[in-house]
Ligand SMILES: Cc1cc2nc3c(=O)[nH]c(=O)nc-3n(C[C@H](O)[C@H](O)[C@H](O)COP(=O)(O)O)c2cc1C
Ligand code: SF4
């Protein structure tokens with residue numbers, strides 16, 4: 001049914017990464033339109049109307065976030081693009097920046113104009129150094145063609161755009177840790193408030209937005225916010241980049257119009273084409289490693305038996321009891337041979353490794369969860385360990401400076417909720433569970 | 449980050465950086481607003497590591513001197529970010545992703561294969577000094593796993609055959625340019 005593309009439409013045009021080809025195909029129109037025919041507030045208004053929700057994971061309305069930006073006289077404001085992309089399962093921003101770097105540069109110019117920023121940054125994870133060079137090349141072309149620098153297109157608006165790398169730390173995706181890192185420090189998240197909109201980079205008002213959110217500003221300004229809001233479904237307006245990974249016939253990055261069914265996304269010819277090697281679907285983590293896992297019987301259908309859709313609302317349907325989240329769109333698929341305990345341990349190791357260590361519930365809690373899960377996975381755990389995990393979870397939840405603590409705790413809780421029998425199997429059948437490197441195939445439980 | 453909090457004591461001789469590295473550092477510093485040049489630090493550490501292969505304590509001291517900040521400000525950053533090697537490493541460091549999505553498509557087998565092939569454990573360097581094997585958390589290419597990164601280059605869809613090929617290509621210097 002729906003398959004409009006707004007971001008990756010031109011990705012297959014040869015040379016689209018160059019200014020000339022990008023421009024010939026309609027590139028930089030949003031900059032011309034905004035700078036020459038609109039006021040900054042009018043641009044913000046269009047973004048509000050579009051219903052665009054932040055694509056970095058939290059789904060906070062972008063226009064609203066922009067309207068919170070403090071504007072004290074004589075203080076610079078900054079726009080910082082979050083290209084840290086480190087959430088396991090997520091690799092869409094990398095794809096966008098590599099294939100259509102000018103789309104991000106264009107979005108940065110139009111968005112910076114809307115916010116009244118004269119210096120803006122793209123903070124990119126250090127592992128993406130080759131993309132940093134692609135972006136710098138695109139930026140140099142934009143300067144050479146009068147779209148960056150002083151007096152852009154003769155409108156009197158000045159903007160400098162720079163790229164800065166991280167050094168390998170997931171936590172720097174959290175916006176305040178990112179700002180610390182951009183200031184040349186350790187990536188320790190800051191206490192909020194004050195929010196970056198008031199005190200951000202170097203203590204100045206700052207907006208931090210995900211790559212995909214900034215790129216979406218381009219079609220929003222070109223088509224108008226109302227037209228954008230017509231795409232997608234209800235409050236999940238527009239298109240979304242989904243990074244599909246795991247046991248799929250065709251993993252990769254897909255731009256979907258929000259509202260297609262999960263069934264179509266997993267099995268459809270235009271998308272992932274089903275589970276690899278003729279296996280069955282066992283489970284799915286639909287929004288990056290930080291969101292709850294769904295067992296197979298809750299992936300394509302909600303608990304109420306309705307079709308599950310690729311929207312913020314439908315993926316969250318049922319709350320944490322029987323739903324999950326769209327998150328960053330990191331869609332991870334598990335086939336029937338995969339062990340949920342092993343994967344839960346793997347993710348726990350990730351969070352323990354990536355905790356910045358500032359708050360004890362997170363630093364100690366993630367470490368404990370990793371140890372206990374390691375024990376269970378390797379057939380050395382006991383039933384008390386499962387209860388212990390739930391207890392540690394409760395101690396972390398809501399007791400930390402930044403959401404990494406919750407992001408570590410929730411997936412463990414969800415895995416136990418839906419796959420308790422598999423955890424218990426690791427305790428009851430220690431030897432067998434160690435001989436097979438995969439877990440139990442769980443059947444729908446009674447309440448489902 | 450709990451990755452590495454030990455500064456190496458090896459090699460305490462003062463260092464200098466190549467004219468190319470120094471030129472890039474000056475350019476970077478100049479690109480930040482007045483007084484905000486500390487923002488260049490992480491990228492400078494990348495440059496240093498590219499030139500030297502790793503980030504030694506004397507290198508960090510030198511960076512502190514260039515940026516006119518305290519050495520501790522450099523140490524605390526270099527120890528926080530896992531990409532920086534604070535101990536000598538092989539000429540090529542294979543960083544294999546072992547996070548969930550890559551594990552689902554067989555990263556454990558690839559890591560075992562490399563260990564056997566190079567006869568080293570994770571964290572070790574081959575006797576000839578060519579290869580160091582490390583594991584990494586999600587490298588942002590989850591749909592293309594199993595994968596590894598070496599000198600900022602991604603090698604994706606790894607198979608045993610592909611690993612064999614990579615090892616001989618690296619040995620032959622195929623990836624030394626650019
Ligand atoms: C631990 C942690 C990691 C995060 N990583 C990222 C990331 O890699 N990329 C990103 O855009 N947002 C990430 N976020 C969300 C950011 O804090 C922030 O909400 C987002 O960049 C805002 O942009 P948006 O409103 O356009 O989504 C992360 C948050 C947390 C708590
Ligand atoms: S919750 Fe974890 S990652 Fe976040 S500030 Fe606290 S210790 Fe650091």
Ligand code: FES
Pocket residue numbers: 088089090545546547548549550551585586587588589590591593595
């Ligand atoms: S899990 Fe390996 S690159 Fe993301």
